[in-house]
Amino acid sequence: MKKLMIICGLLFSVVTFANAQQGGQRRPQATPEERVKQLDEKIKLTDEQKTKATAVYAEAAEAQKKMREEMQGGGGDMAAMREKMTKMTADTDAKITALLNDDQKKAYKAWQDELKAAREKAMKERQGGGGGK
Numbered sequence: 001m002k003k004l005m006i007i008c009g010l011l012f013s014v015v016t017f018a019n020a021q022q023g024g025q026r027r028p029q030a031t032p033e034e035r036v037k038q039l040d041e042k043i044k045l046t047d048e049q050k051t052k053a054t055a056v057y058a059e060a061a062e063a064q065k066k067m068r069e070e071m072q073g074g075g076g077d078m079a080a081m082r083e084k085m086t087k088m089t090a091d092t093d094a095k096i097t098a099l100l101n102d103d104q105k106k107a108y109k110a111w112q113d114e115l116k117a118a119r120e121k122a123m124k125e126r127q128g129g130g131g132g133k
Contacts, residue, residue: 029064032057039096043107049099056099060092 030038035057036050045053064085071081093112100108 029061032061039108042111043100043104045104052099053096056092056095060088063088 032054036045036053039045039053040050067081067084067088071078097105097108
């Protein structure tokens with residue numbers, strides 16, 4: 001069950017930047033513009049990078065919306081959706097990484113690692129504090 005929770009957290013990593021920073025509180029999905037603003041605050045994007053990143057995030061948001069609608073329609077297999085989301089998240093991350101210079105890539109990777117750790121911590125807390133007997 002812990003592995004399933006960790007996988008779910010990773011699937012939505014690109015979507016939940018602000019969520020993880022707020023200790024795991026649920027909030028509406030950030031718009032592509034909000035996501036680019038967060039990214040810019042962390043790694044200082046050029047105007048061209050902002051435009052391209054907004055397009056990448058908009059494409060991903062539309063694809064996620066489509067997947068959610070399919071699942072809500074009752075015709076979805078959770079395992080298949082999880083696999084699609086994992087691939088989509090990796091594709092989005094690769095597209096964003098491709099826009100960055102070497103220094104930005106290092107900062108982006110460090111930020112992603114920080115967010116992953118925060119998500120894992122929040123999941124453990126929701127599961128009752130983790131590691132107790």
